[in-house]
Amino acid sequence: MFDEKEVISRILRGDFRAFELLVKQYEKLVFYVVNRLVQHLEDKEDICQEVFIKVHQSLYKFKFQSKLSTWIARLAYLTAVDHVKRSKVGYLMDYPENIEDYHFTNHNPEAELLKKDTAAYVNLLIGQMPLLYRTVLTLYHLNEFSCPEIEQITGIPEGTVKSYLFRARKILKEKVEHDLNN
Structure with a gap:
């Protein structure tokens, strides 16, 4: 059983094994979010790594106001959208009027x-x-x-x-x- 509060607490105390548990728990989620937004495999892998770096750097800001999966998915989404905007491939507003x-x-x-x-x-x-x-x-x-x-x-x-x-x-x-x- 994955206990978010315990794992986060361990990560914030510097326990790298706890961060590995978090990555294992959410790597598929991050990949699914990034995969739908980004075209090239190399970019997908880089963005997934970037997401987990951001998770690690920002975890102290997580206040349990949402599920951890929602928070991580938002970071993945925003990171992927930033990449799409920078690369100008499949821009965010890529949808027909009708x-x-x-x-x-x-x-x-x-x-x-x-x-x-x-x-x-x-x-x-x-x-x-x-x-x-x-x-x-x-x-x-x-x-x-x-x-x-x-x-x-x-x-x-x-x-x-x-x-x-x-x-x-x-x-x-x-x-x-x-x-x-x-």
Whole structure:
């Protein structure tokens, strides 16, 4: 059982093994958040390391006003968004004015192969979605954060989070149904 308060207390006293426990506990969460926002593998690895450096340097500021996972996910999100903004690739506001008119990339040979593996195919499609939609989907479905927690992580108002979730699920469902029936 991972006891946040005990582990944090040990880390703040300089126990490096306790920090290793924290990293093991949250490395998948950090990777999932970063993975959806950042394109290149080398960048993903660097950003994940940067997140844990920030966690270590800032842990004394954590006041248990949210879950530790929410706080770490927010650091991961903000670090990844900063990287995206600096690299100008897939800029944060990368979403169409009318998501109902959004179209996925066509004629992708990888997509054709993945149609046989529905989960992998859905992941590929999520990766093609506009940044904010794929972020919200990832945090909600893969990391099982609630809408209020996603608001804390991203700064996107809860109502907008719900709207993004609804729209993203709708276009994803329509795309999967269309492709798997053809």
